[in-house]
Amino acid sequence: MKPPPASYFFQFERQSPAWRYAQSVLLVILASAISFPIHFVVDAVNLVMLYLAVVVIAASFLGRGPSILASVLSVLTFDFFLVEPRLSFSVADTQYILTFLGLLAVSLVLSSTVSQLRSQVQIIHEREKHTAALSALSRALTRAHQLEDILRSVAAHIAESFQRRVVVLLPGKSGLQLAADSSPQNTLNPQELARANKVFQNQQDDLENLAVIQPGQLYYITLRASAGAVGALGIDPSDQALAAPARRDLLFGFANLTALAVERAHLAEQASRAQVLKNTEKLQEALLHSISHELRTPLVSITGTLSALLETPPNTQAPASQEMLETAYEEAQRLNLLLGNLLDISRLESGSLRLSLEPCDLQDLAGIALARFSERRYPNPVQIHIPPGLPLLNLDVTLMAQVLLNLLENAAKYAPEASPIQLSAFQKQEQAFLEVTDQGKGIPPEYLEKIFTKFFRLPQTHPINGLGLGLSISKGIVEAHGGKLNAINRPEGGFTMQIQLPLHP
Amino acid sequence: MSADLLPLKILVVDDERAIRRFLRASLGAQGHTILEAENGSMALQVAAEQRPDILFLDLGLPDMDGVEVTRRLREWSEAPIIILSVRDRESDKILALDAGADDYLTKPFGMGELMARVRGVLRHTQQSASPDPVFCAAGLQVDLSRRVVSREGQEIGLTPTEYEILKVLVQYAGKVLTHQQIISRVWGSGYNEEAHLLRVNMSNLRRKIERDPSRPDLIVTEPGVGYRLRLTG
Structure with missing residues (x-):
């Protein structure tokens, strides 16, 4: 939306001073040209009104200087052309001195009053323009929901109000990055980005810096919202007009609006992300439940x-069917265990495991x-070495017993057939340790970490029952307790899985 | 296997038809009468009309929480309740046990386990009128009238708290007892301090009465729930 068109009244700043003075001279000449033939008919004093009118017009349309010039010229021309003796500055009738003085005084007062009025109207008008510009931006921002739209709108509005280039910068991975530019064909060089970053990091924006800005550089101000700085606004400072208080207020008004809109967009984005996450979790829960x-x-x-x-x-059944039943029963139980493992891993991964x-x-x-x-x-x-008197943890x-069972089963699977397994517990400083040690050949060092990965199987081992989830589930459960699960190849041979738990979590 | 059980009137409460069906088939074959209910309100109604000897209760019912069914049933009925629950409802299980259910079994289960639970809870309800003053199992003898505990003829010295815990377990032998149930019977109310005391005393008690305290075959831990004194002799 554009500001309402201003009347020509008070808009003389658009004309050059010389032309304004020239116009004031022309006005006086015009008045004299009109008065000269008339003064033969009417008394000269009456023509003072015509000159007053010229002064008022000059004060209204041409400014203070031209109106003073008009006042003085009016008095002089009046004297020269219209007062006896004509075509001379000498005055025969002393009563005209009073007329001169009156004309001069009235002209000066008029011109000064009009010029005061004019500057006040000018301020009001400027404010009105600013208010309109601010409200136009705020309306545009209300309609924009996407951050991109907001920034484009901001750059366009401010650029239009100030008639100069405006950029908006938002923090990215490595400091501020250009997010919107009112003149998109331009770019910001690294030095400019560095200057913007400096302003953003120090959260500064003092207009005194305007004086030291080199040509071609932009002036940056920090965009501050309730939660702190959200970015920076850059504007071309050429011609120093920004230093004017009204301009400055407008610029900061724009900056505040922008900061709030950016913050609002961030919050909306966060809210929608949280919603997506919540929906995902709900879906996962529903899936878990249905599994x-x-x-x-x-x-x-x-x-x-x-x-x-x-x-x-058993006497009612053939021995073969007994064996088939046993197989089916054991397999059904195995299926149940696998299902349990899958549920555990998805609970651990979705963070829905509750201890x-x-x-x-x-x-x-x-x-x-x-x-x-x-x-x-x-x-x-299994040989057990648990000293009495260990503190309670x-x-x-249920979950920790499952971890221990997983470790025992792993030991049984990978160690030599029927070799003994050691299960020991001890306390060291503020940690409790539970160790399952087998007499197997251990794990190649490069796999010591990998064995905790989901679905991982050691290469070159014959296929062994299971999904390869046991250790990653165990690690997840131990870590949920604030502990660690370590795989250790023992120097003297054998392999230890060690659960390390804090005594006072 | 069911030789030691008289024919029972069993109410099976589960919303899954397949589960009710297999229980009906296999329990019916053993001579028991099977009543069925597919939700909580129906269970309460059938229980009131038919007076079953024992209930198998699923916790995840469509209309009403199994815990709530237990609570309402216990207002007027002493019939034993065995909770049949899936693995991930531990806390509900404890709530149901504290509300008056007698035992629980985690799905899936074998019929052998189920019938062992049935025998356990029935033994307790049938004996509660005149409890046997001497308990014998796995070489352990507990004489409640003389307050004497012995293992393979050798008397064992227990602290008063250890004896109280063992006594509670013996009184409810074969049946699971939640931590809270043991604590309230041994110490009265309270939980936090006593939860620790219970574990410590249990550990000491096991060292005294079990053959191998790391492989207890008398006092079995029901993880997350409580303890059970095993019945096998």
């Missing part, structure tokens, strides 16, 4: 049915894992 429910439910019936068949008196902590005795924990380990009929004997017992 857990929809896949588990048939498994419950299958496992239950198979177990019921297995437990019916329910309770004080736990490490020997008790070992007992739970061992009971499940022996249920699975591994041939390896705050753990999710």
Whole structure:
């Protein structure tokens, strides 16, 4: 929207001073030309009014200087042409001295009053323009939602109001970057970017700097919003007009509007990102729930049915069918474990794993894992070294027992058949350690970290049951407890998986 | 396997038809009468009309929380309740046990495990009138009338707290007891301080009565829930 068109009244600044003075002289000449024939008919004093009119016109349209010139010229021409003796500056009738003085005084007062009025109107008009410009920008910003639109709109509005180049800079990966430019064909050189960054980092914008700006450089001010600096605004300072208080206020008004709009856009973006994340989490939860429910439910019936068949008196069944049932039952249970692993890994990755902590005795924990380990009929004997008197740890017992079971199973899978496994616990400073040590040949050093990766399998090992999730789940659970899971090749041979937990998390 | 069980009237509460069906088939084959309910309100209604001997209750019901069903049922019925829940509802499980359910089993389960639970809870309800003063299992003897605990004929000295814990476990032998249930019976109310005391005393108790405290075969830990004194002799 454009400011309302100003009347020609008071707009004399657009004309050059010489032309204005010339116009004032012409006006006096015009008045004299009109008066001269008339003064033969009417009394000369009456023609003073015509000269007064000239002074008023000069004051209104041409400014203070030309109107004073008009006043003085009027008095002189009046005397020269219209007062006896004519064509001479001498005055016969002394009463005309009074007329001269009156004309001069009235002219001067008029011209000064009019010029004062004019400057006030000019200020009001300027303010009106500024208000209109600010409200136009604020309206445009209300309509713009995307950061890009906002910045384009800002650059265009400010550039139009000040009739000069405007740029907007926003922080990027490496300091401020050009985000909008009212003259897009131009670019900012690195020195300019460095200057803008300096202003942004120090959050400065003092107009005194205007004086030291070299030609071709822009003047930068920081865009400040409620949460701090959000960017910088650059404007071409040529002709120093920015230093005028009204201009300066307008510029800062624009800067404030811009800062608020940028902040609003940032907040809106954050809100929408949070919403997306929330939706993703909801989806993930729903997926987890449906996996857990929809896949588990048939498994419950299958496992239950198979177990019921297995437990019916064996004499009613052929030995072959007994074995088939056993296979089916074990496989159903394995499927259930795999399903559990998949659920665990997705819970860990989506961050929806919730620990329910309770004080736990490490020997008790070992007992739970061992009971499940022996249920699975591994041939390896497990030797336990847990000294009495270890402090209780705050753990999710179910999850941590599963970690321990995973480690025991891994040891059983990769160590020599039926070789013993050591399970030990000890305390060192503010840490508790649980170690599962096997007599296997350990892991090549380059894989020590990789074994915790999802679906990782050591190359050159024969395929072993499982998805390759056990260790990454275990690591996730231990880390959720604020601990560490370490893989250690023992120098004397054998391999240790070590759970390290803080005593006071 | 069901030789030691009289025919029972069992109410199966589960919204999954397949689960009700396999339970009906396999329990029916053992001579039990099976009642079915697919939601909580139906369960309460059937329980009131048919007076089942025991209930199998799923926690995730479409209309009502299984915990709520337990609570309402316990207002007027003493019939044993066995919770059948999926693995990721530990906290609900404890709530249901504290609300009066007798035991729980995690899905999927084998029929053998289920019937063992049934025997455990029935033993307790049938015995509660006149509890056997001497408990024997895995070489351990607990004589509640004389306050004497012995293992393979050798008397074991327990602290008063250890004895109280063991006594509670013996009274509810075969049945799971939540931490809270043991704490309130041994110490009265309270939880935080006592939760630690319970673990420490349990550890000491196991060292005294178990053959191998790292492989307990008397007092079994139900992770996240509580403890159970195993019944096998």
